[in-house]
Amino acid sequence: MVRSFARTAAVAAVLAAVLAVVPSGSPRAETLEDVRERGLLRCGVSSSGAGLAAVDDSGNWRGFFVDMCRALAAAVAGNADRVEFVETNSENRFAILRNGEVDVVMEGTTWTLQRDATFGIDFPAVYLFDGQGFIAHRAQGVSRLSDLPAGASVCVLEQTTTLRNLEDWMARTGVRFRLKRVRSTEGALSAFFNHHCDLYTSDRIGLYAQRLLKAPDRDDYVILPETISKEPLGPMVRPDERRWFDIVRWVFLSTVLAEEKGITAANAARLREDPQDPEVRRFLGATAGVGWGLGLDDDWVFRVVTQVGNYGEIFDRHLGAASPLGIDRGLNGLWMNGGLHYAPPLGG
Numbered sequence: 001m002v003r004s005f006a007r008t009a010a011v012a013a014v015l016a017a018v019l020a021v022v023p024s025g026s027p028r029a030e031t032l033e034d035v036r037e038r039g040l041l042r043c044g045v046s047s048s049g050a051g052l053a054a055v056d057d058s059g060n061w062r063g064f065f066v067d068m069c070r071a072l073a074a075a076v077a078g079n080a081d082r083v084e085f086v087e088t089n090s091e092n093r094f095a096i097l098r099n100g101e102v103d104v105v106m107e108g109t110t111w112t113l114q115r116d117a118t119f120g121i122d123f124p125a126v127y128l129f130d131g132q133g134f135i136a137h138r139a140q141g142v143s144r145l146s147d148l149p150a151g152a153s154v155c156v157l158e159q160t161t162t163l164r165n166l167e168d169w170m171a172r173t174g175v176r177f178r179l180k181r182v183r184s185t186e187g188a189l190s191a192f193f194n195h196h197c198d199l200y201t202s203d204r205i206g207l208y209a210q211r212l213l214k215a216p217d218r219d220d221y222v223i224l225p226e227t228i229s230k231e232p233l234g235p236m237v238r239p240d241e242r243r244w245f246d247i248v249r250w251v252f253l254s255t256v257l258a259e260e261k262g263i264t265a266a267n268a269a270r271l272r273e274d275p276q277d278p279e280v281r282r283f284l285g286a287t288a289g290v291g292w293g294l295g296l297d298d299d300w301v302f303r304v305v306t307q308v309g310n311y312g313e314i315f316d317r318h319l320g321a322a323s324p325l326g327i328d329r330g331l332n333g334l335w336m337n338g339g340l341h342y343a344p345p346l347g348g
Contacts (some may be wrong), residue, residue, distance in 0.1 A: 031103050031237075031244040032295055035076050043069035044088040044096055044105035047185065049209025051318045051325045053107065061085045063209075064318040065106040068127060068235065068252065071308040072104065075251045075300040080307040089184060090159050094119050097236055104248055105236040108203055110161045123234040124249035129331035129340050131227035132165050133204035135211060138222045140198065145175070145226050148198065153178040155188045155197035162202055165229040189214050203231050208325045247294050254301045257283065257343035258310035260334060265313060268305045279346060290346065311341065 035041050045053045045065050053063040070080035077083075086102050097105050098120050108130075109115075111123040134154070136142050154177045156163050163181065170177060180197050182188035189210055192200035202210070204227060211218050237248055258264075261280055263271055271277070272284040281287050284305070285298035294300075308314065315332060316322045333339025 031241055032076060032247065035103060039077060040082050040084050041069065041073040041077050041104070042084045042086055042102045043072070044086045044093065044102040044107065045069065046088045046090075046093065046107040048108055048206055049211075050213035051209045051323055051327075052206060054209075054213055062318075064128070064314060065108070067308050067314045067318065068106045069104070071255060071304045071314075072106075072248060072251045074303040074307045075254075075296060076247060078303070080303070090157055091183065093236075094121055097121060097238060100238075103237075103244075108206055108231075108233045109236055110203075111232045111234050112161060120239060121236045122239045122245055124237060124245050125252045126232040126234045126340075127252050128205060128233040130203040130205050130231040130233055132162055132201060132229040132231060133207055133227055134199045134201045134224045135192070135207045135221050136199050136224055137195065138220050143222070143224070145224055148177075150176060151178055152198040153180055153196075154199040154201055155180045155182055155192045156201050157181075157185060157188050158183050161229070161231070166201055169228045185210075203233070205319060205327060208327055209319075212324055243295055247296070250294060251300075251304060252311075253343040254283075254304055255309070255311040255314060256334070256341050257346075258301070258305045259312040260336075260343060263305055263310060265306050265309045268302060272302060283346060 045061060047054055048063070048065065051063055053061060053065040056062050066085070069083050069085065073083045074080040086096065088096055088102075088105060088107060093105055093107065093109060096102055108128070111126060115121060116123060134145060136148075140148075142148055154166065156166055156179055158181045163179075166177075166179065169175070177199070180191065182191060188200060191197050193214065193216060200207075204223065207223050211221050211223070215221055235248055235252070237245055261283070263280065263284070268284060271280050272286045274280065278287070282289055284302045285291070285300070288298055291298045291300050309317070312334075315329065319325050319327045320329060329337070329339060331340045333341065335342040
């Protein structure tokens with residue numbers, strides 16, 4: 001009897017913890033059906049900087065994360081432009097997803113064990129492999145972290161893995177920086193660019209993006225070579241829908257597989273009719289099968305590639321060689337080129 005009561009109490013405690021993470025008002029309907037009914041994907045993005053996610057002069061969202069939203073919309077809503085962008089930040093990005101205000105969040109959130117297991121969210125994929133770095137004022141004459149004097153100040157964002165990484169790194173190395181904790185990206189960047197901090201720390205790709213978008217003069221700032229963490233960045237979904245999880249994951253993987261197979265926005269229509277490669281024909285919807293297991297039609301990959309592009313096209317357009325940032329693919333290259341991106345085969 002005592003054992004039964006203890007077991008019941010333990011179950012109740014677990015349920016209470018789950019309900020604390022996932023509010024009672026959270027929707028349990030199929031997200032795919034919701035998107036189809038409204039004809040629109042609601043995608044959470046944060047203002048991460050030029051190349052990642054930023055509003056242009058015409059009031060339109062542009063960037064890598066934005067195109068990941070558009071790729072998903074092409075697959076599930078029928079057109080890449082059928083997206084409602086909902087701005088998120090480091091404080092509300094998890095709650096806004098759990099509460100059902102968005103269908104997916106596409107921004108620079110690092111996949112960690114704690115977030116995956118306890119935050120009431122899931123990470124279907126990693127779309128950017130990054131690491132935490134530092135930007136400094138060029139006038140300081142520093143080229144490495146070791147050039148900085150003891151007690152140099154660092155602006156760092158609260159409630160992020162960035163802060164935890166920095167604290168852990170200082171404990172490991174014995175380096176002592178003065179941490180200036182700031183609640184918003186805008187506040188941290190403003191403090192840094194106005195010389196209230198010697199350094200600003202964030203994911204390295206984000207540093208390039210923010211320097212381009214926010215710096216008064218980008219040449220006045222130098223991104224230091226040190227990387228103090230690994231940052232696998234990925235989309236976030238609610239944990240209660242396996243099919244939606246698979247859709248978000250495979251929309252991303254379809255862009256990788258398209259690049260592996262040399263399928264681009266320009267040649268997809270021609271390759272779909274090429275009898276020499278049956279797998280490509282099936283992948284692009286010329287023969288049946290690629291959509292059935294996900295609850296999608298067979299043209300979903302074709303729409304993703306023709307309307308948004310393959311992974312390499314998306315990366316290069318916003319972050320790589322074709323962009324003002326000019327960031328090398330590095331770890332974000334394909335596996336056959338020494339990178340980490342790898343798409344499973346279609347199978348049969």
